[in-house]
Amino acid sequence: MNLDDFLPEDKKGMFLDTSEMPEQMQEVFDIGQIVECLNDLDKIKGVEFIKLEELRKAGEESDIPLDLGPTDLDRDISYFYTSGTTGRPKCVVYKEYSLNAYVEMHAGLDTQNYVGERNFQCIPLTHMTGERVCGIMPLARGGTLVPRPIYNKYTFARDLSETGCNCVVATASFYLMSVRQGVLSPTALECLKRPASGGEAVNISAVRKIDKWLSDNGCNVRYSLGGGASEEGGVTLVTYFMDEQTKTNETGKPLEPHVHVKLVDDNGDLVEENEVLANLHATSPASADRYLGDPEATAARWYYDEDGTKWGVTGDIAVRHADGSYTIMGRGSDSYVNENGERVYLFMKESSLDENDPISEWEISAFKNDKGSYDVVGQIILDPDRAEPTPELVEYLCNKYGLDAVKFYNEFEIGEITAKRDYILLTHDYDGYYAPCSKNHLMLINYSENGDTVKIRIRKDHKIEINEKKSKEDN
Numbered sequence: 001m002n003l004d005d006f007l008p009e010d011k012k013g014m015f016l017d018t019s020e021m022p023e024q025m026q027e028v029f030d031i032g033q034i035v036e037c038l039n040d041l042d043k044i045k046g047v048e049f050i051k052l053e054e055l056r057k058a059g060e061e062s063d064i065p066l067d068l069g070p071t072d073l074d075r076d077i078s079y080f081y082t083s084g085t086t087g088r089p090k091c092v093v094y095k096e097y098s099l100n101a102y103v104e105m106h107a108g109l110d111t112q113n114y115v116g117e118r119n120f121q122c123i124p125l126t127h128m129t130g131e132r133v134c135g136i137m138p139l140a141r142g143g144t145l146v147p148r149p150i151y152n153k154y155t156f157a158r159d160l161s162e163t164g165c166n167c168v169v170a171t172a173s174f175y176l177m178s179v180r181q182g183v184l185s186p187t188a189l190e191c192l193k194r195p196a197s198g199g200e201a202v203n204i205s206a207v208r209k210i211d212k213w214l215s216d217n218g219c220n221v222r223y224s225l226g227g228g229a230s231e232e233g234g235v236t237l238v239t240y241f242m243d244e245q246t247k248t249n250e251t252g253k254p255l256e257p258h259v260h261v262k263l264v265d266d267n268g269d270l271v272e273e274n275e276v277l278a279n280l281h282a283t284s285p286a287s288a289d290r291y292l293g294d295p296e297a298t299a300a301r302w303y304y305d306e307d308g309t310k311w312g313v314t315g316d317i318a319v320r321h322a323d324g325s326y327t328i329m330g331r332g333s334d335s336y337v338n339e340n341g342e343r344v345y346l347f348m349k350e351s352s353l354d355e356n357d358p359i360s361e362w363e364i365s366a367f368k369n370d371k372g373s374y375d376v377v378g379q380i381i382l383d384p385d386r387a388e389p390t391p392e393l394v395e396y397l398c399n400k401y402g403l404d405a406v407k408f409y410n411e412f413e414i415g416e417i418t419a420k421r422d423y424i425l426l427t428h429d430y431d432g433y434y435a436p437c438s439k440n441h442l443m444l445i446n447y448s449e450n451g452d453t454v455k456i457r458i459r460k461d462h463k464i465e466i467n468e469k470k471s472k473e474d475n
Contacts, residue, residue: 233286358387368451
């Protein structure tokens with residue numbers, strides 16, 4: 001970035017002419033000197049830098065009194081709001097010991113960072129992921145942060161290429177938008193050594209598209225999608241140690257020996273079998289202390305077992321594999337109970353997407369119908385180069401995936417705070433769904449929150465229009 005990005009319109013360009021500045025200030029703004037200095041950074045690679053562990057030991061052994069008094073590990077050190085994808089963001093409180101534990105947890109790991117590594121900073125430091133994963137850890141490893149306009153998914157790929165960054169953590173929506181925008185150049189991302197994201201479950205079909213897009217742009221490593229609840233210290237599961245072929249979803253291993261996870265059923269009983277869907281609970285020395293001013297939500301989120309260990313209820317549904325890794329399949333709330341009393345997880349249908357079908361992104365939702373049961377609907381962004389919304393496509397998708405109706409979008413809205421897909425809007429977007437009705441007709445269905453439905457029978461040759469996403473109020 002340059003200084004003009006931070007100046008109001010009437011001040012832009014004020015630093016372009018430095019002739020009237022003092023001599024030392026002119027040196028500060030001398031672009032030639034700056035470029036020369038950056039090039040000279042290559043010459044210091046042989047320098048032995050002070051290591052984080054040495055710095056920690058020096059602090060422990062020092063008897064110099066601190067200006068602000070002794071460290072209080074039980075002191076509140078930071079407050080972060082959760083992402084809000086649940087529609088009810090809460091303020092998460094961390095103690096000083098939690099932040100120390102987070103750095104210590106990574107101190108002995110070979111996270112494949114190196115001094116001088118350039119980290120693309122598009123998640124603001126006001127968020128837990130931005131501050132810890134994208135801020136503290138890169139700096140603790142001797143890396144640099146390259147700040148860019150936050151949450152701009154439309155320029156993400158170009159910004160990443162132009163900055164020549166080695167690492168980036170961004171939401172999955174950024175990568176999927178970049179896939180739709182196409183290839184920049186065969187060498188655009190050749191500097192990129194760790195493209196990562198987390199916090200959004202992405203189906204395997206989408207991961208493969210992202211992998212191909214990265215490869216086509218010159219990146220020779222795969223997309224790494226970590227998983228886990230931020231309240232448990234940043235990442236519950238990591239993929240640094242996974243075999244490359246296993247990085248196909250939110251799959252990883254706990255950060256041993258510090259992070260522990262377990263699977264429990266809806267009754268709270270331990271699930272020891274592999275490949276069984278169950279609730280993921282996690283514990284970590286870097287976990288949050290509580291939700292600020294919300295004891296009820298705190299009690300629902302954390303509990304102590306008979307051994308005194310504090311566990312966090314992540315809200316994620318996961319499976320454990322034979323190699324000790326876990327895959328987070330989706331949120332427990334992304335489900336409904338059918339007429340037989342069985343819980344149906346919608347993310348399982350999302351994961352069944354055939355990569356040969358012309359769908360760029362999709363979500364599966366369930367709406368109450370006028371019969372007291374649920375209709376399972378597909379909310380779909382088509383690949384514009386491969387298909388247009390037609391009655392035949394509606395019939396094909398409903399039959400293949402067992403859907404009751406579908407709706408087509410140009411784009412999903414993203415949350416203003418997190419730039420993640422706004423799931424709340426999608427789960428309350430009730431209007432404009434098409435369903436196959438008969439050989440010559442379609443059904444246009446409008447749902448409502450209480451289960452009322454309005455069905456309009458229309459001819460099959462009726463033109464299907466893509467719906468722009470609107471807020472619940474607009475609907």
